[in-house]
Each structure stands twice: as C-alpha cells, then as structure tokens.
Amino acid sequence: MLAQLPSLQKLVRHLQRLPYLASKNVFKVAGYLLASDPKVVDQLCQAIVDARAVIRRCEQCCNWTEKQALCAICSSDKRNKAVICVVETWHELMAIENVGEFNGLYHVLGGALCPLEGVGPDQLTIPTLLERLNNDVQELIFATNPTPEGEATASYIWSKIANKSMVCSRLASGVPIGASLEFMDRVTIGKAMQGRRPY
Numbered sequence: 001m002l003a004q005l006p007s008l009q010k011l012v013r014h015l016q017r018l019p020y021l022a023s024k025n026v027f028k029v030a031g032y033l034l035a036s037d038p039k040v041v042d043q044l045c046q047a048i049v050d051a052r053a054v055i056r057r058c059e060q061c062c063n064w065t066e067k068q069a070l071c072a073i074c075s076s077d078k079r080n081k082a083v084i085c086v087v088e089t090w091h092e093l094m095a096i097e098n099v100g101e102f103n104g105l106y107h108v109l110g111g112a113l114c115p116l117e118g119v120g121p122d123q124l125t126i127p128t129l130l131e132r133l134n135n136d137v138q139e140l141i142f143a144t145n146p147t148p149e150g151e152a153t154a155s156y157i158w159s160k161i162a163n164k165s166m167v168c169s170r171l172a173s174g175v176p177i178g179a180s181l182e183f184m185d186r187v188t189i190g191k192a193m194q195g196r197r198p199y
C-alpha cells in the first residue's frame with residue numbers, strides 16, 4: 001500500500017531509523033504529523049535544525065552546551081569543582097540535577113561498557129574523564145546504572161585511577177521509598193542489605 005504513497009513511505013523509513021521509537025508507533029507518529037497543522041510541523045523541523053546547529057558537547061564534562069565551550073554547570077562558580085559525579089547519559093544528569101542535592105560537577109560517559117555490542121572505553125568518554133582527574137579532583141561518585149554494564153563501567157574506571165587516595169563512592173541502591181520488601185526481587189534486597197547504613 002505504501003508503494004502508492006512514496007512520500008509517506010520515505011517519512012516512515014526515516015522514522016524507522018530513529019532509536020527509542022517502537023516500530024508499531026512509527027505509523028502513529030507519521031499519521032500524527034500528516035494530520036497536524038503544517039505550521040506545527042514546520043516549527044518542529046526548525047527546532048530540530050536549530051538545536052542541531054548550536055548544541056554541542058561540553059569540552060570538559062561532555063554534557064550538552066549551547067554555543068559555549070563549557071556547559072552551564074562546568075562554568076558556574078557556585079559548583080564544587082573537587083567532586084565529579086559520573087553518569088551514563090545526560091538523562092541521568094538531569095534526574096540528579098532536578099533533585100537539587102548535588103553541587104559538584106558531572107562527567108557524562110555517553111553510555112556504559114558493553115563489549116558484545118562493541119562499546120569499549122574509547123567509544124565512551126572515559127579517556128576524557130581520566131584526563132580530568134588532576135589533583136584538584138578529590139572525590140568521584142559513580143552514578144552509573146545498577147546494571148551489569150553500569151557496574152562493569154564503574155569498576156573499569158576505578159581500576160584506571162592512578163591516584164588511589166581519591167575518595168570514590170557508588171550511589172547506594174536498594175529498597176525504594178514507599179515500597180514493600182515482600183514485592184522486591186532478590187537482587188534489590190541483596191543490594192539493600194549490602195548498602196545498609198548505621199542508624
């Protein structure tokens with residue numbers, strides 16, 4: 001049927017290349033765009049082009065920055081530059097920032113180590129992070145995800161840190177607030193037991 005609608009076929013093909021968009025949703029999104037006010041579609045396309053033109057990686061932490069070499073966090077004089085929180089992606093950075101408890105700097109790795117998918121240290125920003133670890137940095141917080149890949153990434157970075165006097169910690173993981181233990185899986189309860197704190 002799409003063969004008779006070559007423009008729609010082309011749009012669907014482009015949407016299918018987008019990650020995170022489930023294949024069953026591609027046709028829904030295409031239909032939504034076709035039925036939308038042309039002005040809305042123009043604005044969406046222009047917003048993508050504009051963002052792509054001015055947004056780039058911060059030269060220090062690899063977070064997104066607009067036009068400037070350093071992002072707003074790295075260039076702020078209100079942040080504690082002695083502490084770096086290592087995250088996989090900027091989504092996690094945003095999640096931590098939204099809590100408003102952390103006042104240090106970040107380092108965005110761009111993912112986690114996954115040798116089976118060809119993701120090694122050089123595919124991530126691990127070399128840039130290791131270069132950042134001069135004497136001014138006193139503490140590193142690993143906030144990679146509590147998945148096998150996230151754990152392996154934190155262990156790998158830890159193994160490469162020459163200055164072993166640097167304080168390194170891992171975000172605690174365990175029982176979520178408001179959850180009931182009887183519904184927790186074994187791994188979560190195990191992690192919570194290991195990461196228990198004195199009362």
Ligand SMILES: [Zn+2]
Nearest residue numbers: 058061071074
């Ligand atoms: Zn930055």
